[in-house]
Amino acid sequence: MNIEFTLNGNAQKANITSAERAVDVLVGHFDIHSLSANCLSGKCGGCLILLDGKPVYSCIMPAFMLRERRVETLEAFQKTKEFTIISTEFQKEGIDLCCGGESALMLLALYLLRKSLAPSDEDIREALANAYCDCAAPEQYIHTLRSAIRRLDTARKAP
Amino acid sequence: MNLSEIHYPRSIQEFLTLVDKEKQVRIIAGATTFGIEQRTRYLSFEPSIACIHYIPELSSLHKTERMISLGAVCTLASLEHIYPFDRAQARDLLRSIGTSAVRELATIGGHIMYSKRFLALWALLASLDAEVEFRSPSKTTIKNIWYLADQDGLPNMEQNMLLTRVRVPLQALDHLFIRKIGSGIFPEGDGGYLVSTASIDRRSLANFKLVIAGERAFRDIEAEQKIASSSFPLSNKTIQSATRLYGESLRKRGYWNTEVLLPLISQALQDLQRTRI
Numbered sequence: 505m506n507i508e509f510t511l512n513g514n515a516q517k518a519n520i521t522s523a524e525r526a527v528d529v530l531v532g533h534f535d536i537h538s539l540s541a542n543c544l545s546g547k548c549g550g551c552l553i554l555l556d557g558k559p560v561y562s563c564i565m566p567a568f569m570l571r572e573r574r575v576e577t578l579e580a581f582q583k584t585k586e587f588t589i590i591s592t593e594f595q596k597e598g599i600d601l602c603c604g605g606e607s608a609l610m611l612l613a614l615y616l617l618r619k620s621l622a623p624s625d626e627d628i629r630e631a632l633a634n635a636y637c638d639c640a641a642p643e644q645y646i647h648t649l650r651s652a653i654r655r656l657d658t659a660r661k662a663p
Numbered sequence: 664m665n666l667s668e669i670h671y672p673r674s675i676q677e678f679l680t681l682v683d684k685e686k687q688v689r690i691i692a693g694a695t696t697f698g699i700e701q702r703t704r705y706l707s708f709e710p711s712i713a714c715i716h717y718i719p720e721l722s723s724l725h726k727t728e729r730m731i732s733l734g735a736v737c738t739l740a741s742l743e744h745i746y747p748f749d750r751a752q753a754r755d756l757l758r759s760i761g762t763s764a765v766r767e768l769a770t771i772g773g774h775i776m777y778s779k780r781f782l783a784l785w786a787l788l789a790s791l792d793a794e795v796e797f798r799s800p801s802k803t804t805i806k807n808i809w810y811l812a813d814q815d816g817l818p819n820m821e822q823n824m825l826l827t828r829v830r831v832p833l834q835a836l837d838h839l840f841i842r843k844i845g846s847g848i849f850p851e852g853d854g855g856y857l858v859s860t861a862s863i864d865r866r867s868l869a870n871f872k873l874v875i876a877g878e879r880a881f882r883d884i885e886a887e888q889k890i891a892s893s894s895f896p897l898s899n900k901t902i903q904s905a906t907r908l909y910g911e912s913l914r915k916r917g918y919w920n921t922e923v924l925l926p927l928i929s930q931a932l933q934d935l936q937r938t939r940i
Contacts, residue, residue, distance in 0.1 A: 523664045544704070
């Protein structure tokens with residue numbers, strides 16, 4: 505069957521079956537290579553996307569549930585000023601994100617930033633639990649994200 | 664790999680017309696249970712599936728003076744700041760279900776209608792006397808959630824009916840005791856939850872409930888009534904006598920490890936005894 509949805513701001517059409525998982529359609533039909541379907545059980549975070557602005561695992565989601573939804577992945581976020589600021593902050597802190605965790609950790613940072621410019625530690629930990637990645641310890645991630653938020657705030661206020 | 668015909672009803676009426684025509688339709692809301700349970704690359708469903716996510720009436724949430732009414736496709740994540748999950752213990756219970764990326768997909772309807780066992784929130788909802796509303800082409804049924812368990816305490820979910828709303832009566836939760844039992848809950852494991860709740864009005868108890876739910880569900884209405892009719896704070900004698908009643912009842916039904924549960928029941932009653940208004 506055909507479904508329509510929005511992927512990284514662009515209207516898309518896909519011919520899918522009931523058997524396909526959302527992650528497989530995003531990778532196979534649309535070349536979204538920031539995603540990986542490793543565990544197929546919503547644990548590793550390699551398939552994390554923002555669905556209607558919220559983080560979800562696309563490996564436990566049937567593709568037919570993408571219909572009329574808005575999907576965002578790292579591919580679009582990478583082109584933004586926010587991404588440059590956040591990734592620069594991660595590099596400064598010496599956090600070298602592995603390829604499996606980078607997509608999820610960056611999308612979670614984007615989600616937290618949109619939600620609040622002052623996310624609580626609890627909110628950050630809660631979001632961080634969605635990604636299985638040893639590259640950044642929770643405290644280090646919180647510290648880095650807060651630095652990135654300060655930089656973003658300064659950048660936004662700059663003339 | 665089975666391929667299914669997918670329907671996207673836009674209203675309850677459209678769904679009911681579909682069920683009337685097709686008879687055997689698998690209802691899908693968040694679909695997380697299927698996605699997690701099926702470890703194969705390709706998912707399998709029944710030949711005909713109805714994705715109810717796109718029915719606006721089912722995602723609304725209303726609050727009145729007497730109750731919270733949740734549409735069946737409200738996600739678990741959307742419940743975090745509303746009664747009873749505005750209480751720390753209940754919120755912790757909610758947050759024990761997967762991570763937020765799972766709870767953004769999983770729905771309250773799918774959680775309640777899981778047919779293999781009672782999932783994490785069931786005991787809490789049962790202890791709060793939550794009601795569930797079902798629709799079929801011919802009727803609307805409203806029942807206490809407790810009646811989704813059969814006489815043996817096993818899940819007894821409505822077939823070919825659509826769970827439309829879950830209503831949780833608002834009450835003062837002066838006592839709320841939640842303990843996990845056993846290991847995992849979903850998708851495998853022998854775990855469950857023991858939940859007791861009560862409202863206290865001066866020196867008397869109201870609405871005392873103690874529910875255990877996992878592979879089976881347990882509740883002893885006689886023991887609840889004995890406790891509710893006792894003066895408050897509970898005496899040690901009342902606690903001992905109620906614990907004995909629960910022990911007899913558990914042994915009689917024979918499907919829980921009584922020796923593990925009795926100390927927890929006793930703890931729940933002691934927690935109730937210590938409750939201050």
